[in-house]
Amino acid sequence: MMSLEVRDLCCIRDDRTLFKELSFEISSGQMLLIEGNNGSGKTSLLRILSGIRLPEAGTVNWIKTIDNKKHSASVHQQDGFMGDMGFLGHLDGNKLDLTVTENINFALSLSSANDEPAIDEVLERVDLSLFDDVLVSNLSAGQRRRLALARLILSGTALWIMDEPFTALDKHGIKVIEKEFLKHLDNGGMIAMTTHHSISFKDEYTVRLNLSS
Amino acid sequence: MNKSTLANAFLALIKRDLTLAFRHRAELFNPFLFFILVVTLFPLATGAESKLLQTIAPAIIWVAALLASMLSLDAIFRSDFEDGSLELLLLNSHPTSVLVLAKVLAHWLITGLPLVLIAPFLALFLGLDQEVITLLVITLLLGTPVLSFIGAVAMALTVGLKRGGILLSLLVLPLYVPVLIFATNAIEMASSGLPVTAQLWILSSLLLLSITLTPWPTAAALKLSLS
Numbered sequence: 001m002m003s004l005e006v007r008d009l010c011c012i013r014d015d016r017t018l019f020k021e022l023s024f025e026i027s028s029g030q031m032l033l034i035e036g037n038n039g040s041g042k043t044s045l046l047r048i049l050s051g052i053r054l055p056e057a058g059t060v061n062w063i064k065t066i067d068n069k070k071h072s073a074s075v076h077q078q079d080g081f082m083g084d085m086g087f088l089g090h091l092d093g094n095k096l097d098l099t100v101t102e103n104i105n106f107a108l109s110l111s112s113a114n115d116e117p118a119i120d121e122v123l124e125r126v127d128l129s130l131f132d133d134v135l136v137s138n139l140s141a142g143q144r145r146r147l148a149l150a151r152l153i154l155s156g157t158a159l160w161i162m163d164e165p166f167t168a169l170d171k172h173g174i175k176v177i178e179k180e181f182l183k184h185l186d187n188g189g190m191i192a193m194t195t196h197h198s199i200s201f202k203d204e205y206t207v208r209l210n211l212s213s
Numbered sequence: 214m215n216k217s218t219l220a221n222a223f224l225a226l227i228k229r230d231l232t233l234a235f236r237h238r239a240e241l242f243n244p245f246l247f248f249i250l251v252v253t254l255f256p257l258a259t260g261a262e263s264k265l266l267q268t269i270a271p272a273i274i275w276v277a278a279l280l281a282s283m284l285s286l287d288a289i290f291r292s293d294f295e296d297g298s299l300e301l302l303l304l305n306s307h308p309t310s311v312l313v314l315a316k317v318l319a320h321w322l323i324t325g326l327p328l329v330l331i332a333p334f335l336a337l338f339l340g341l342d343q344e345v346i347t348l349l350v351i352t353l354l355l356g357t358p359v360l361s362f363i364g365a366v367a368m369a370l371t372v373g374l375k376r377g378g379i380l381l382s383l384l385v386l387p388l389y390v391p392v393l394i395f396a397t398n399a400i401e402m403a404s405s406g407l408p409v410t411a412q413l414w415i416l417s418s419l420l421l422l423s424i425t426l427t428p429w430p431t432a433a434a435l436k437l438s439l440s
Contacts, residue, residue: 050304053440083306091297097236098229109225110305110312 001065002084002158003027004049004190005072009058011044018044019211022058026207028158029185032192033199036211042194043090043163045211049192050087050161051075062159083112086157090164092148096137100128100147103136104154111155119154126150126176141168149177153184160184162193222307223315230319233292244285245327251277252335263340270339271349271400275356278328279389282357283382285324286364289316290372290435299372303439309432314424317365317431325357348403352396355416362423363388369434392419 018041371377399412
């Protein structure tokens, strides 16, 4: 069991309070959907959750239960959390002058995945298996996004933090990725993301958070 | 096959950057070409007075190398910042400082080492003696990595800015000056037959200090630039 616990979070940007006293918790198998108008602090919240950005106040704790013992640590103190977390920002993070396979291999050499990664199988699932030797600069925007998601799937991390993962994806692509998300949640994973696309998951999966209200 | 140890990540990052550089040869060539052009233009401008040229040749080569390495600094983190792969480098279980070390090392192999390798030929062209050329290469070998490591800190600080170019040179040049002074001083002393061990030790210690101390501030500055 793992969970992400947020207490009294406050974020100020350019003297503007984006949100304050924000508290919530998500645990294995749950997805956090962050909603809100443009500029309401969705991306800032994701960056705080991922440990890139420090909050003005409050804590974000990553709690892991191993052998019935609870281990809790702030995500901003790194220890152990970075290896459990996969991040996909609004940029894809692919190198345009590397091929699909090269991009994936490099990401894997940085990740802490222990099992033998099934690269071919995952590429098949995101419809990129025919493009494994193609330079990313020759792929379409949607294909690049799918490659970034394939990297995330292969990283074997428990918590996926994503900023608008469905950008540039077509209807079929969205369906494929939604299926991957459900699979990840069923395997005890966690997701925190922002999206303008209405997600059709059951309520038991999702925790909704509206930053505008 | 992809066991993720720190050593693996370190090597994979160097390999990735070298591959990318190889596929982008034209860009890579710019600082190198700049270096050759500056050095070859000097004899044309000063005339064929070999005495004068011989005295200032080490300084010409060093100043050109310094400016060339400053020109190439933008390539260290800029593209990673723009395509988002910098987040990938920072958000993993490996210590960022070690990955930064790999990045700077790869950057020196791509931009610094070619300068060191071509320098003896240019020195020959400027009429320098054998011993002076050897010393010039040694000082470049010790000095140019220092320039890359110091430059990486400044680049990490300014990578988030739209127009960080001028700020970058303002930050970097004062820190480059000691390297320039000790390197050219060593060559000057050697040409008058004086011992140069002191200068070489100082350059070596600058190199060791920059390898061991700069990765931490660089990693911290990158994090700051991303947030």
